[in-house]
Amino acid sequence: MLIRYSIRRLLETIPTLFIISVIVFSLVLLIPGDRVLVMLGYSGGDIADVISKEVYAAMEIRLGVNDPIPLQYVRWLGRALQGDLGTSPLHAIPVMDIILARLPATIYLALASIILGTLIAIPLGVAAAVKQNTWVDHLANGVVLFGLVTPGFWVALMLVLLFGVYLGWLPTFGYTAPQDDFVEFLRHITLPTIVLALDFASNVIRFIRTDFIEQMREDYVRTARAKGLSERLVIWKHIFKNSMLATVTVLGFDISRLMGGSTVIESLFAYPGISFLLLQSIFNRDFATVQGVVIFIALMVVFMNYLADILYALLNPRIRYE
Amino acid sequence: MAILDVQNLTVDFLLDDGGTLRAVDGTSFTIDSGEVLGLVGESGSGKSVTALSIMRLLDSQADITAGRIIFDGEDLAQKSEAEMRTIRGQRISMIFQEPMTSLNPAYTVGDQVSEVFRQHLHMGFGESKRRAIEMFERVKIPRAKDTYGKFPHEFSGGMRQRVMIAIALACGPDLLIADEPTTALDVTIQAQVLSVIQDLQHDMGLALLFISHDLEVVAQMCDKVAVMYGARLMEVGESTSLFAGPRHPYTDGLLRSIPRRGQPLTPIAGTIFDLRSPPDGCRFHPRCPYAEDRCRRETPELRALEPAGDGRLAACHFPLAGAGAKA
Numbered sequence: 320m321l322i323r324y325s326i327r328r329l330l331e332t333i334p335t336l337f338i339i340s341v342i343v344f345s346l347v348l349l350i351p352g353d354r355v356l357v358m359l360g361y362s363g364g365d366i367a368d369v370i371s372k373e374v375y376a377a378m379e380i381r382l383g384v385n386d387p388i389p390l391q392y393v394r395w396l397g398r399a400l401q402g403d404l405g406t407s408p409l410h411a412i413p414v415m416d417i418i419l420a421r422l423p424a425t426i427y428l429a430l431a432s433i434i435l436g437t438l439i440a441i442p443l444g445v446a447a448a449v450k451q452n453t454w455v456d457h458l459a460n461g462v463v464l465f466g467l468v469t470p471g472f473w474v475a476l477m478l479v480l481l482f483g484v485y486l487g488w489l490p491t492f493g494y495t496a497p498q499d500d501f502v503e504f505l506r507h508i509t510l511p512t513i514v515l516a517l518d519f520a521s522n523v524i525r526f527i528r529t530d531f532i533e534q535m536r537e538d539y540v541r542t543a544r545a546k547g548l549s550e551r552l553v554i555w556k557h558i559f560k561n562s563m564l565a566t567v568t569v570l571g572f573d574i575s576r577l578m579g580g581s582t583v584i585e586s587l588f589a590y591p592g593i594s595f596l597l598l599q600s601i602f603n604r605d606f607a608t609v610q611g612v613v614i615f616i617a618l619m620v621v622f623m624n625y626l627a628d629i630l631y632a633l634l635n636p637r638i639r640y641e
Numbered sequence: 642m643a644i645l646d647v648q649n650l651t652v653d654f655l656l657d658d659g660g661t662l663r664a665v666d667g668t669s670f671t672i673d674s675g676e677v678l679g680l681v682g683e684s685g686s687g688k689s690v691t692a693l694s695i696m697r698l699l700d701s702q703a704d705i706t707a708g709r710i711i712f713d714g715e716d717l718a719q720k721s722e723a724e725m726r727t728i729r730g731q732r733i734s735m736i737f738q739e740p741m742t743s744l745n746p747a748y749t750v751g752d753q754v755s756e757v758f759r760q761h762l763h764m765g766f767g768e769s770k771r772r773a774i775e776m777f778e779r780v781k782i783p784r785a786k787d788t789y790g791k792f793p794h795e796f797s798g799g800m801r802q803r804v805m806i807a808i809a810l811a812c813g814p815d816l817l818i819a820d821e822p823t824t825a826l827d828v829t830i831q832a833q834v835l836s837v838i839q840d841l842q843h844d845m846g847l848a849l850l851f852i853s854h855d856l857e858v859v860a861q862m863c864d865k866v867a868v869m870y871g872a873r874l875m876e877v878g879e880s881t882s883l884f885a886g887p888r889h890p891y892t893d894g895l896l897r898s899i900p901r902r903g904q905p906l907t908p909i910a911g912t913i914f915d916l917r918s919p920p921d922g923c924r925f926h927p928r929c930p931y932a933e934d935r936c937r938r939e940t941p942e943l944r945a946l947e948p949a950g951d952g953r954l955a956a957c958h959f960p961l962a963g964a965g966a967k968a
């Protein structure tokens with residue numbers, strides 16, 4: 320049942336992916352100027368100085384600028400599906416290679432933030448709901464408000480000042496791959512993870528608290544108590560599973576938000592993930608890379624939402640039969 | 642010997658505006674082992690609050706402010722939450738009015754029944770599963786084995802209420818509280834579920850507190866009946882004689898408002914008072930056709946009536962004559 324559902328949901332992401340591909344393709348069409356030059360990273364000055372006739376001609380052929388746009392799109396999509404995202408004029412290597420080199424850093428950061436955020440959010444959100452108007456509730460409320468009113472970059476700067484500059488405990492920029500030096504990897508990933516996790520957690524806490532309070536009023540909770548179950552079972556077995564059902568559906572959203580937030584945070588910490596790459600590429604007018612990165616980020620968001628859907632189905636006995 | 646002896650139970654709600662509301666006011670009744678007591682009364686009269694007080698499952702705004710709830714010789718009103726947990730679901734169980742929402746939608750019905758065995762009898766998963774399937778058979782759920790792994794949404798209201806009964810009776814309690822267990826069901830289903838309750842009550846020798854506003858059902862199910870009006874008991878008595886000859890004008894009014902072929906329908910005049918400001922004297926006096934001056938001033942206590950011996954109690958200054966008066 321679940322496998323069939325997973326496949327069906329996977330197929331249902333195809334229209335989304337199609338729309339994303341159209342948008343990404345069109346982005347470059349919207350940039351004013353000669354598209355061949357744009358894709359070659361030309362940024363003013365005398366063309367002949369920077370770009371040879373041969374390079375220009377090769378790009379003209381690759382883009383097929385004189386063909387009808389739909390045909391250009393189909394050709395572009397065909398190449399993209401085969402993993403050919405073009406070549407970065409800046410780095411002179413395939414965009415795919417650049418992205419794949421940077422992708423792990425972003426995935427590690429996203430996963431670490433989601434895990435840390437969840438580890439903070441679930442106990443705090445549940446405790447806040449169960450012990451309303453106690454110090455835990457106030458603490459949770461504090462985290463939520465902090466996450467809402469303080470922009471991520473400000474938190475990042477404060478953390479950099481405190482742990483990096485003042486205390487000198489942690490590096491404030493850069494990255495080390497885990498396979499090279501795991502401890503250094505952890506040290507580098509800590510600060511950006513905290514910033515993203517706090518933002519993620521503050522949203523999730525708010526949601527869990529509200530939902531949990533609602534769930535506690537449900538009849539099935541009274542039944543669980545009437546059975547003589549301990550409060551621990553009532554909360555962490557009976558209410559928790561129902562509440563997670565609702566929470567998982569918002570996790571998809573929050574993860575998308577997290578990916579957006581990571582652009583700023585990766586840049587601030589000079590953390591070489593694909594979000595930072597995106598920003599760098601925009602500044603460098605490296606549109607081939609921009610296109611490639613946007614596709615990847617979109618893919619990741621779609622995939623995360625897909626995972627949230629599957630998790631929801633796993634928790635919800637009803638959905639598999641609908 | 643009474644398994645449950647409720648004495649002068651009083652429950653107050655603290656309202657949001659700072660006021661208090663007495664939802665149960667000095668209620669006393671007993672249930673013997675194996676006996677069925679019907680608790681009847683209009684909506685809002687305090688039946689559910691009485692039941693939840695016995696379970697000690699009242700909302701946090703509610704408080705048992707006076708009285709004793711003697712169950713098997715011990716006062717439940719004095720028990721700690723931990724002590725109550727060993728009693729709930731094992732020695733006293735409760736089923737509720739809303740079968741559609743009373744089960745947890747996220748767990749299989751099998752798990753929800755076997756959980757009780759694991760909690761109270763410390764059984765393992767295999768043993769508790771076997772026992773749960775046995776319970777499904779006892780409440781006459783068809784294909785009990787296949788039922789185990791199904792979820793509540795796969796069942797109708799009647800079947801869900803049977804699952805609730807299976808949960809409630811799993812550990813063989815001494816007392817079952819059924820709070821309008823069939824009100825939400827179709828008439829035909831209602832009869833089936835009632836017969837399941839009745840059969841099991843009989844087989845297991847259960848004491849049963851059966852709450853309902855359906856007097857016909859109460860007449861058929863119960864040995865004894867207690868009639869509640871505005872947080873107080875108005876009349877208590879043996880079921881057949883009480884229905885044949887009510888002594889309290891409120892009970893009389895209730896019985897007259899049941900639609901019966903060939904008889905004019907005479908609902909009780911007026912509406913129930915607001916519990917935040919109960920009338921002085923007898924609470925029923927504003928609606929009572931026999932009310933006199935004394936009824937407006939003096940609150941009648943629930944007391945044994947003449948002729949003594951039939952165990953009839955009524956809270957009325959001027960009780961009706963009983964069986965003779967109706968003719």
Ligand SMILES: Nc1ncnc2c1ncn2[C@@H]1O[C@H](COP(=O)(O)OP(=O)(O)OP(=O)(O)O)[C@@H](O)[C@H]1O
Pocket residue numbers: 654656662664682683684685686687688689690691700702854916
């Ligand atoms: N949570 C609450 N807050 C305030 N008052 C309450 C609350 N629950 C119940 N009450 C009051 O207690 C009174 C008795 O309620 P109860 O639920 O026992 O009535 P009932 O006899 O079971 O009625 P019904 O037949 O509708 O189930 C109600 O009139 C209501 O005013």
Ligand SMILES: [Mg+2]
Pocket residue numbers: 688689690820
């Ligand atoms: Mg009720």
